Amino acid sequence: MRVKILGSAAGGGFPQWNCACPNCCALRAGTFKGKARSQTQVAISVDNKNWFLLGASPDLRAQIEATPQLHPRLQPSEDGVRQSPIAGAVLSNADVDHTLGLLLLRELQPLRVHATGSIRRILTEDNSMFAMLQRVPGQVIWTDFTPGTTFPLLNAAGEDSGLRCRALSLGTHYPAYVSSRRQAELTFTEASLGLIVESPTGKRLACMPAAPQIDDALLREFESVDVLLFDGTFWSDDELIRIQGSGQTAQQMGHVSVSSSLVKLAQVRRPRKIYLHINNTNPMLNEASPEYRQVREAGWEIAEDGWQFDL
Numbered sequence: 211m212r213v214k215i216l217g218s219a220a221g222g223g224f225p226q227w228n229c230a231c232p233n234c235c236a237l238r239a240g241t242f243k244g245k246a247r248s249q250t251q252v253a254i255s256v257d258n259k260n261w262f263l264l265g266a267s268p269d270l271r272a273q274i275e276a277t278p279q280l281h282p283r284l285q286p287s288e289d290g291v292r293q294s295p296i297a298g299a300v301l302s303n304a305d306v307d308h309t310l311g312l313l314l315l316r317e318l319q320p321l322r323v324h325a326t327g328s329i330r331r332i333l334t335e336d337n338s339m340f341a342m343l344q345r346v347p348g349q350v351i352w353t354d355f356t357p358g359t360t361f362p363l364l365n366a367a368g369e370d371s372g373l374r375c376r377a378l379s380l381g382t383h384y385p386a387y388v389s390s391r392r393q394a395e396l397t398f399t400e401a402s403l404g405l406i407v408e409s410p411t412g413k414r415l416a417c418m419p420a421a422p423q424i425d426d427a428l429l430r431e432f433e434s435v436d437v438l439l440f441d442g443t444f445w446s447d448d449e450l451i452r453i454q455g456s457g458q459t460a461q462q463m464g465h466v467s468v469s470s471s472l473v474k475l476a477q478v479r480r481p482r483k484i485y486l487h488i489n490n491t492n493p494m495l496n497e498a499s500p501e502y503r504q505v506r507e508a509g510w511e512i513a514e515d516g517w518q519f520d521l
């Protein structure tokens with residue numbers, strides 16, 4: 211399985227358009243020891259030809275253009291000039307940062323979107339703009355999955371990629387735009403998921419950019435994976451409150467802090483451990499900071515846009 215990290219920042223990206231935190235200011239001034247990042251997006255493939263997106267970020271158009279493997283190829287086939295190596299997507303929540311990119315893929319390209327029934331209903335029944343994905347029969351095919359069960363990643367035609375996916379229920383909060391009336395009809399275990407993807411050779415990737423807590427069951431899962439992409443959103447629980455003067459804690463936003471996960475995941479030895487979904491306020495983005503050094507010395511990597519690895 212080939213894994214590409216097309217984007218590695220949390221919502222808003224780095225720098226964020228309306229942010230004057232020390233990181234964003236230094237990056238704009240050209241004095242920052244660290245890299246700009248687009249919003250989190252992962253793509254996976256077994257054959258380097260057919261790709262599945264984990265989520266669909268608001269930066270997806272630029273991320274596709276920056277990634278030659280995702281460019282359409284002129285083929286002497288019935289497909290004509292309009293085609294894409296992107297076979298489908300798997301959604302793990304209904305956040306704007308995680309789903310807006312689907313609207314960028316609206317040019318009548320057949321795709322399959324794997325999602326929980328609750329996430330599908332929020333997008334297709336409550337957000338009429340997503341009807342742009344249903345203009346012709348077979349344009350976007352939604353396929354429901356249930357947390358805890360293993361399902362195959364299929365392309366729009368129903369062909370099996372060989373990849374297997376299992377979603378773990380990690381959080382019970384739906385995005386703020388989902389009405390309380392709708393929330394009352396939804397299944398709360400389908401709100402926010404972590405994904406375990408298995409290749410035909412049995413190699414496993416865990417992708418969990420939003421993990422509110424780390425329990426024993428999750429620790430056992432991590433001991434069976436080869437690469438762990440984990441929530442690197444905030445360094446500390448009160449990071450946003452200290453920088454903005456108000457707001458929510460990391461925990462309230464559904465994220466365990468890096469300073470906490472560094473301790474809790476120290477015992478996890480098997481996988482390559484990579485922090486992903488890093489908020490622009492996180493001090494570990496600064497490669498001259500003690501936080502960056504602490505993370506690296508603990509054996510973790512900090513994802514950057516454009517990274518690729520095989521497992």
Ligand SMILES: [Zn+2]
Pocket residue numbers: 225226229230231232233234235490491
């Ligand atoms: Zn900032």
